[in-house]
Amino acid sequence: MLKIEGLRKSFHSELGSVKEVFKGLDFRLQEDDFVSIIGSNGAGKSTLLNTIMGNITPDEGRIIVDGRDITGMEKHKRNAFISKVYQNPSLGTSPSMTVFENLSMADNKGKKFGLTLGLNKKRREHYRALLSQLNLGIEDQMDTEVGLLSGGQRQSLALIMATLNKPEVLLLDEHTAALDPKTSEIIMEKTREVVEGSRIPTLMITHNLSDAIKYGNRLIMLHQGRVVLDIRGEKKKALTPEKLLEEFHKNQAEIKDNELFS
Numbered sequence: 001m002l003k004i005e006g007l008r009k010s011f012h013s014e015l016g017s018v019k020e021v022f023k024g025l026d027f028r029l030q031e032d033d034f035v036s037i038i039g040s041n042g043a044g045k046s047t048l049l050n051t052i053m054g055n056i057t058p059d060e061g062r063i064i065v066d067g068r069d070i071t072g073m074e075k076h077k078r079n080a081f082i083s084k085v086y087q088n089p090s091l092g093t094s095p096s097m098t099v100f101e102n103l104s105m106a107d108n109k110g111k112k113f114g115l116t117l118g119l120n121k122k123r124r125e126h127y128r129a130l131l132s133q134l135n136l137g138i139e140d141q142m143d144t145e146v147g148l149l150s151g152g153q154r155q156s157l158a159l160i161m162a163t164l165n166k167p168e169v170l171l172l173d174e175h176t177a178a179l180d181p182k183t184s185e186i187i188m189e190k191t192r193e194v195v196e197g198s199r200i201p202t203l204m205i206t207h208n209l210s211d212a213i214k215y216g217n218r219l220i221m222l223h224q225g226r227v228v229l230d231i232r233g234e235k236k237k238a239l240t241p242e243k244l245l246e247e248f249h250k251n252q253a254e255i256k257d258n259e260l261f262s
């Protein structure tokens, strides 16, 4: 479970301007939550995920994972229990290492032993079985350097690596945005299977409203660093992209009105 309490974050430009992204955000990701995050450009979606990962230090507030306050924890320590899949297939995998070596590395993440322990036949069979479920042919390229794989193959590998040892929190930052529609759907279906099957608390940023509705049990809309919509269960299932757009414009207009009077 992830808890964000009173998160404040501002960025200061060299010219002296200040961008206040979060002004006291509170948010709770429950055990069975698979949350789609939508919102306009600059709403704070990536900043939120980067703060959870430890790439950005908050000005104020606390980040708590399974009861532990990790606000000041170094990034590499968080990597042992928080996983992220990026939009860019080049991130999250090591291009000069083979598929098998990448998977072994992910498998050993946070453990005290090194890569060599993973180099055995049993693991190879386990990885082959995982990869073959994707139907992207990666299981036959176990000894191929990852840099030679297609973007879709690489992204699906990144997803498998991120979830190999069930993380406490999974962060997906537009992880299918750079893929063609068919590959994107394969990876979204795999995401659903892994996240729901292993019950991994997950936050997924997407600009695809249909995906935001179709996948996950909960949907939040961020606008100017605030959660302006938080829908789950049957209400979420009843959403359509049109209704969501309507809601989106309504919230934007309301915020503009509030700003006028504040």
Ligand SMILES: Nc1ncnc2c1ncn2[C@@H]1O[C@H](COP(=O)(O)OP(=O)(O)OP(=O)(O)O)[C@@H](O)[C@H]1O
Binding pocket: 011, 012, 019, 021, 039, 040, 041, 042, 043, 044, 045, 046, 047, 048
């Ligand atoms: N390192 C930084 N330095 C300065 N400003 C930043 C930095 N990172 C983010 N910002 C600013 O913070 C705001 C929120 O950015 P963020 O990337 O979190 O938005 P987003 O919701 O992910 O948008 P998008 O959908 O365009 O990716 C933006 O105005 C952005 O310009």
